[in-house]
Amino acid sequence: MSTRNVVIDAGSLNTRVGFAGETLPQKVFPTVVAHSTRLGVACGGNQSEAIIGQEVEQQHTLKKGMSCVRPVSDGFVQEWEDMQSVWRYAVESDHGLKAEFPDCNVMITEEANNPKHSREKAAEIFLEELGAGGFAVESESVLSLISTGADSGVVVEIGHGQCDICPIYERTVLAHAWHKLPIGGEELTGYLASLLRVESKDPKQSKVVQQLKEKYCFVAQDFDEELENLKNESFEVITCELPDGRRVTLGNEQFRVPEVLFQPELLGLRETAGVVETTYSAIMNCDVDLHETFLQNVVLSGGTASCPGLKPRFAAALEKFMRAPVRILDCHSEHAAWIGGSMLASAESMEWVTPEEWDEHGAEIVHRRFPRSDRPLHDENPVTPSRRRALSKQLSHLSESS
Numbered sequence: 194m195s196t197r198n199v200v201i202d203a204g205s206l207n208t209r210v211g212f213a214g215e216t217l218p219q220k221v222f223p224t225v226v227a228h229s230t231r232l233g234v235a236c237g238g239n240q241s242e243a244i245i246g247q248e249v250e251q252q253h254t255l256k257k258g259m260s261c262v263r264p265v266s267d268g269f270v271q272e273w274e275d276m277q278s279v280w281r282y283a284v285e286s287d288h289g290l291k292a293e294f295p296d297c298n299v300m301i302t303e304e305a306n307n308p309k310h311s312r313e314k315a316a317e318i319f320l321e322e323l324g325a326g327g328f329a330v331e332s333e334s335v336l337s338l339i340s341t342g343a344d345s346g347v348v349v350e351i352g353h354g355q356c357d358i359c360p361i362y363e364r365t366v367l368a369h370a371w372h373k374l375p376i377g378g379e380e381l382t383g384y385l386a387s388l389l390r391v392e393s394k395d396p397k398q399s400k401v402v403q404q405l406k407e408k409y410c411f412v413a414q415d416f417d418e419e420l421e422n423l424k425n426e427s428f429e430v431i432t433c434e435l436p437d438g439r440r441v442t443l444g445n446e447q448f449r450v451p452e453v454l455f456q457p458e459l460l461g462l463r464e465t466a467g468v469v470e471t472t473y474s475a476i477m478n479c480d481v482d483l484h485e486t487f488l489q490n491v492v493l494s495g496g497t498a499s500c501p502g503l504k505p506r507f508a509a510a511l512e513k514f515m516r517a518p519v520r521i522l523d524c525h526s527e528h529a530a531w532i533g534g535s536m537l538a539s540a541e542s543m544e545w546v547t548p549e550e551w552d553e554h555g556a557e558i559v560h561r562r563f564p565r566s567d568r569p570l571h572d573e574n575p576v577t578p579s580r581r582r583a584l585s586k587q588l589s590h591l592s593e594s595s
Contacts, residue, residue, distance in 0.1 A: 196326050198543070199290065200534035201283055202302040202333070203276070205265045206353035206378070206496070208246070209531040210283040210290060213300070213538035218531045220289055222246030226262045226275040243278040246288060261396075267354040268304040268333075270311055277318050284323075294319075298327030298545045300538045302530050305332050305359050305366050305565070306373070312563075313556040320551045327545030329538065330563050332366055334359035336533030337494035341522040345483070346490025349472055349507075350530075351454070351497040353378045356468060358475045360487055366565060370478035372471050376457060378497040382406055384460060385450045389441045397436045405433060405443065406450060412502035413448040414509070416456070420445060451500050455510070469507060473514040489520045494529035 198213035209218035227244045249261055264275035283289045284297060299319055303312060312330050319325040334348040334357060344364050350357045356374040360367045386392070386402045409431050413419035422428050423445055431443040449459070457465040466474070476487050491511070493504055508519045525532055537543060550558050 195296075197292065197297055198538040199284060199292065199297045199299045200302075200531055200538050201280060201299060202336075202528075202531040202534060203265055203279060203283075204353060205263065205268060208279060208283055209528060211531065211535065212290065213535050215535055216532070217525075217528060220283065222283075222288065223249065224263060224265050224279060225249045226264060226272075226278055227260065243275070243282075245279060245282045245286075248288075268352060268357075269307065270315070273314060273318070277322060280318070281323060294323045294325045297325055298329070298538070299325045300329040300331065300534050302333045302336060302534060303330050303565075305334050305357055305368075305371055307565075309560070312559055316546060316551065316556065316559045320546070320548050324548075327547050328551075328559070329543070329545050330559065331534065331537065332359070332565055333357075333530040334494075335361055335364050335366065335565075336531075336537065337492050337524065337529035338490070339364070339533035339536055340494075340529045341490070341492055341524050343490045343492075343522060345486050346492055346522065347472065347476060347487040348492045348494060349468060349498070351377060351468070351493070351495040353496065354380075356454070356471075356495075358468075358472050360475050360479050360483070362479075362483060362486075367479055370475045372475045374457070374465060374468060374471055375462070376453060376460070376465075376468075377495075378403075378406075380460065381410075381450050381453060381497065384453055385410070385446060388446050388449070389443075391435065391441070401433075401435055405431075409443055409447050410450050410500060411448055412451045412454075412500055412506045414502060414506050416448070416452050419448050448502075451497075451503065454497075454503075455506070469510040469514065472507075472511060476515070484515070485517070488515055488517055491519060491521050492524055492529070493521060494524060494526050496527045498526040 200211060200213055202209040203224055206224060207221055208224045209221050211218035211220065223246050225246065227249045262272055262275050264270060264272040264279060270276045284292050284294060301315060315330065316328050319328045334350050337348050337350060338346050338361050345362045348359045348361060350359070354377045356376055358372040360370045382399065382403045385406050386399065389402065391398050391402055431447065432440060434440050453459050455467040455469060457467055476484055479487065493507060504521045508521050512519045544562060546558050546562055
């Protein structure tokens with residue numbers, strides 16, 4: 194059997210997997226794992242069996258008190274055993290590609306500032322534990338840019354747990370200009386839950402709030418003007434019913450929630466600049482000769498980037514800062530990184546780290562084969578557990594005071 198190239202994009206919320214050369218991932222499932230030992234004997238079956246993806250959510254509906262683990266948090270792998278289970282599930286299971294690792298080369302995506310030891314650990318798992326025929330790793334932001342057909346540009350990746358702004362020149366992240374914001378889809382969902390006075394820690398309630406956000410929220414082109422429009426009878430107020438039977442209404446919440454991307458102070462983050470100002474800062478930290486290239490090749494990727502109204506608002510605001518035209522490149526925001534990986538992994542020139550090379554050269558072969566930036570990345574604004582706890586407290590305070 195000929196070797197097939199597989200691309201896996203495992204994010205904090207969802208995992209996307211498919212064969213290289215295809216236009217979209219074959220499978221998309223939640224990046225979540227539960228074990229029978231955590232579920233109890235009532236679940237039946239082998240006590241050590243892992244339950245993954247959609248199956249966990251189905252079990253969660255049936256089994257109260259089920260403990261779930263998300264092996265990826267804020268873009269980084271935190272639970273390696275569970276991550277290995279997700280990777281195996283994605284490739285070999287009936288809910289994945291139904292393939293076998295020895296017959297596959299596997300490319301995975303990573304955060305721009307993924308620690309060196311993490312990519313080494315991933316290579317070790319794929320080449321030693323899972324027995325993949327070859328291994329590759331590439332930055333999500335670089336792949337999102339590749340998905341548009343460009344090699345240089347600035348990628349604003351608004352993911353589940355954070356937002357990365359990556360200036361990229363000839364497929365290389367310019368690390369000195371890279372920025373991160375502690376705001377993503379998860380924070381927006383939490384903010385909406387606080388405004389609606391919904392318990393965001395309840396998985397059922399949180400899931401519904403996320404769906405409300407994705408269905409009804411939009412970015413206002415002029416926030417203050419949209420607030421004035423609330424007084425008009427033409428503004429549509431949405432009424433919805435929650436799983437507990439309580440009815441909630443969405444008025445200004447529809448555009449107030451995504452406004453957080455532009456005005457983080459709405460979340461109490463008074464020291465944090467908005468996504469446009471941060472992008473401006475990232476571009477200005479680069480050589481002036483690259484500014485025009487970056488402004489003409491802006492990519493908004495990640496699930497949250499598909500929010501209606503975001504692209505025109507972002508482009509207009511950045512043009513005011515830069516005093517120059519801005520072009521947002523077309524891309525499939527939600528799957529951009531996977532699509533770029535599919536394009537790269539299907540190229541005849543693609544080189545993989547083989548098990549033989551791994552045995553001979555060790556982990557350094559991964560860094561030599563897949564260099565990721567022009568210098569080591571320094572996270573000036575890390576999304577640490579303490580920052581996330583502080584943000585959670587701010588959300589609770591906002592809920593009490595609203």
